[in-house]
Amino acid sequence: MNSQFKYILLLLCAIFVANTTLMASGGSTEEGGELNVKELILDHLGDSYDWHLWGEVSVPLPVIVKGENSGWQVFMSSNFHHGTVEYNGFYIAQEGSYRGKIVEKNAAGEEVRPWDFSLTKNAMALILSSIVLITIILSVARWYKKHNTPDNPQVAKGFVGFMEMFIMSVNDDIVKPCVGKNYKKFAPYLLTAFFFIFTNNIMGLIPIFPFGANVTGNIAVTMVLAVFTFFTVNVFGSREYWREILWPDVPTWLKFPIPLMPVIEIVGIFTKPFALMIRLFANILAGHSIVLGLVCLVFVTVSLGTAINSSMSVMSVLLTVFINMVEILVAYIQAYVFTMLSAVFIGLAQVEPHHAKH
Amino acid sequence: MLLQPEVGLLFWMLLSFGIVFFILAKFGFPVITKMVDNRNEYIEKSLDAAKEANKQLANIKEESEAMIASARSEQVKILNDAENTRTRLVNEAREQARTEGQKELDEIRRQIQLEKEEAIKDIRRQVAELSVGVAEKVLRDNLRTDKEQMAMIDRLVDEAMVSKS
Numbered sequence: 001m002n003s004q005f006k007y008i009l010l011l012l013c014a015i016f017v018a019n020t021t022l023m024a025s026g027g028s029t030e031e032g033g034e035l036n037v038k039e040l041i042l043d044h045l046g047d048s049y050d051w052h053l054w055g056e057v058s059v060p061l062p063v064i065v066k067g068e069n070s071g072w073q074v075f076m077s078s079n080f081h082h083g084t085v086e087y088n089g090f091y092i093a094q095e096g097s098y099r100g101k102i103v104e105k106n107a108a109g110e111e112v113r114p115w116d117f118s119l120t121k122n123a124m125a126l127i128l129s130s131i132v133l134i135t136i137i138l139s140v141a142r143w144y145k146k147h148n149t150p151d152n153p154q155v156a157k158g159f160v161g162f163m164e165m166f167i168m169s170v171n172d173d174i175v176k177p178c179v180g181k182n183y184k185k186f187a188p189y190l191l192t193a194f195f196f197i198f199t200n201n202i203m204g205l206i207p208i209f210p211f212g213a214n215v216t217g218n219i220a221v222t223m224v225l226a227v228f229t230f231f232t233v234n235v236f237g238s239r240e241y242w243r244e245i246l247w248p249d250v251p252t253w254l255k256f257p258i259p260l261m262p263v264i265e266i267v268g269i270f271t272k273p274f275a276l277m278i279r280l281f282a283n284i285l286a287g288h289s290i291v292l293g294l295v296c297l298v299f300v301t302v303s304l305g306t307a308i309n310s311s312m313s314v315m316s317v318l319l320t321v322f323i324n325m326v327e328i329l330v331a332y333i334q335a336y337v338f339t340m341l342s343a344v345f346i347g348l349a350q351v352e353p354h355h356a357k358h
Numbered sequence: 359m360l361l362q363p364e365v366g367l368l369f370w371m372l373l374s375f376g377i378v379f380f381i382l383a384k385f386g387f388p389v390i391t392k393m394v395d396n397r398n399e400y401i402e403k404s405l406d407a408a409k410e411a412n413k414q415l416a417n418i419k420e421e422s423e424a425m426i427a428s429a430r431s432e433q434v435k436i437l438n439d440a441e442n443t444r445t446r447l448v449n450e451a452r453e454q455a456r457t458e459g460q461k462e463l464d465e466i467r468r469q470i471q472l473e474k475e476e477a478i479k480d481i482r483r484q485v486a487e488l489s490v491g492v493a494e495k496v497l498r499d500n501l502r503t504d505k506e507q508m509a510m511i512d513r514l515v516d517e518a519m520v521s522k523s
Binding site for chain 1: 360361362363364365366367368369370371372374375377378379381382383385386387388389390391393394396397400401
């Protein structure tokens with residue numbers, strides 16, 4: 001009970017730190033003028049080439065680009081001085097469709113994107129969460145290897161016990177019932193997907209330095225996850241699964257001469273992972289935007305006088321705390337939903353021919 | 359802007375998720391789930407074993423109770439046997455003692471009888487000798503003279519005559 005309170009307090013502290021961080025950054029972008037809430041939120045939701053800490057302080061990240069005529073180049077993002085300076089022909093676009101991205105001028109003088117493999121904020125957050133996840137799971141696995149000999153198995157306590165409960169709940173409540181009888185083949189992928197998404201969701205909610213990136217709210221990340229599910233579903237699909245797509249049990253005129261149903265089914269193959277991609281992306285993005293928007297209330301109401309501003313600040317903090325709690329729930333639910341739907345799709349692709357032709 | 363996936367991030371995501379998937383699918387989750395399955399199996403087995411052991415224990419208890427009961431009846435039987443044997447032995451001994459005693463007694467009685475007869479014989483002889491002696495002496499005294507001798511003869515004849523008539 002006591003330790004639970006401690007964690008809640010820690011979370012609240014983290015949120016307040018987030019508020020002050022944002023306040024500082026808001027102050028810096030504002031520069032006395034009107035605060036552009038939309039740009040502020042979009043900048044925080046999007047990727048960036050350095051990891052902003054507070055005010056003018058940020059952690060520079062490596063930039064890896066291949067320009068049209070300058071070849072591969074690796075340098076630190078601090079060379080851009082927050083996008084104000086050009087470096088080796090590259091600069092960060094301040095407006096236009098490439099706003100906030102590294103661009104260069106081609107021979108015709110147009111702004112073009114180079115090949116950009118920079119370790120951006122999101123890429124760094126991804127690598128960090130991968131390391132955290134691998135460390136946690138492998139340490140748990142090592143505990144089992146050490147303590148769980150076949151003739152003298154032990155019951156894990158503490159963190160390992162918690163992880164065991166977590167992993168086995170995903171395994172037994174999502175993977176096993178949704179995939180069906182050969183779930184063991186797909187359990188490693190689905191468990192990895194679940195914990196990868198969950199770790200990134202949670203780490204995205206912690207607003208202090210090495211965390212707080214909007215990783216699972218980035219469409220590139222969810223796209224890769226969806227592509228993995230797409231390949232898992234279709235590569236391991238059974239013969240019956242493909243038969244049902246290409247020659248479904250419908251009246252013949254629906255599939256010949258115009259293959260109406262097969263076309264619908266084939267479109268369905270792609271819409272399923274597409275829905276997975278958009279769902280995770282949109283949910284996490286929305287969560288981050290709501291939190292940011294509520295925090296921005298503090299700065300938006302500055303011009304409305306002290307009374308309104310202070311009362312709105314209190315409201316903003318309370319609402320932010322509430323939304324953060326909801327977001328913790330959403331972090332779990334979205335990981336759960338992604339894993340469950342992936343498991344269901346995999347299970348549907350494992351159909352056996354049903355001999356129900358009376 | 360947000361809906362457009364960046365090539366760079368796609369690449370890093372593919373790389374990091376691929377590595378995470380490879381490592382965890384090889385060394386992470388299967389180990390854990392397998393161990394937990396093993397443990398569940400072990401628990402099931404242990405439960406079965408415990409059930410079996412309990413059953414056996416109950417059997418053993420029953421058996422031991424049966425054994426105790428049989429031992430008790432055996433004991434009673436043995437005690438009875440012992441009692442019987444004892445009485446039989448005692449009786450036999452008594453019987454033997456009695457017959458032995460009887461035999462001895464008979465022998466003694468016979469001996470006594472013999473000795474008694476011997477004694478009687480002896481007494482009789484002695485009495486005969488004594489009476490012969492006495493008679494000799496008496497006769498010697500009474501028949502010193504002829505007259506006396508004649509008188510005697512007369513008397514004896516008279517007596518004989520009297521007794522014949």
